[in-house]
Amino acid sequence: MQRPTIDELASTLGIKKKVLEADIRDLSWLWEETMEDMELYNPLSALDVLSVIAKAYIRGRNCRMGSYQTLWKHLPTKAAVMYHLARYVSEENAPEVAYAHFPHLRDCGVTSVDKFLEMARRLSVERSLKQEEKERQDREQAKEAGQQKVRDYIENLRKERKGRYNILDEIRRFVDDEGR
Numbered sequence: 001m002q003r004p005t006i007d008e009l010a011s012t013l014g015i016k017k018k019v020l021e022a023d024i025r026d027l028s029w030l031w032e033e034t035m036e037d038m039e040l041y042n043p044l045s046a047l048d049v050l051s052v053i054a055k056a057y058i059r060g061r062n063c064r065m066g067s068y069q070t071l072w073k074h075l076p077t078k079a080a081v082m083y084h085l086a087r088y089v090s091e092e093n094a095p096e097v098a099y100a101h102f103p104h105l106r107d108c109g110v111t112s113v114d115k116f117l118e119m120a121r122r123l124s125v126e127r128s129l130k131q132e133e134k135e136r137q138d139r140e141q142a143k144e145a146g147q148q149k150v151r152d153y154i155e156n157l158r159k160e161r162k163g164r165y166n167i168l169d170e171i172r173r174f175v176d177d178e179g180r
Helices: 006-013 017-038 043-060 068-073 075-090 103-107 113-164 167-179
Strands: none
Touching: 006 017, 006 075, 017 043, 017 075, 017 103, 043 075, 043 113, 068 075, 075 113
């Protein structure tokens, strides 16, 4: 997969390369500080925060994403911003100083872009499967609750009939009426 360069992303956003590089540094620190404040160090939470930061940044650069169509239109730009932020944080360009500045993101697995994305992808699939299982269980519980309501309603009708209505009495009355 061809990943966009900083120059291509800056061109897409309509800003200068130096401005984008400064913004990436600032957003990376924002990402780190947010993860520190959350005290929840896992790749999915890091990816969720990264996604929100990238989306907010793109909106701030006049890329409107209010509708479904425009959200999809800017999805490659959002992915590119996320990629460059993860790349800067993992410091793939300078491994000798890696992780010195972003300890909380390192704890979340942001050690390289590919490893981080693979870990997040795997956990995302697991989270999706858990959500699907929970939704299935919720549907089963709702179905069972509905069936129980129907059973209770039918039982109440039977009890009411037994109290007011006896088929043997009806047969006796019918026979007695025929005999007269």
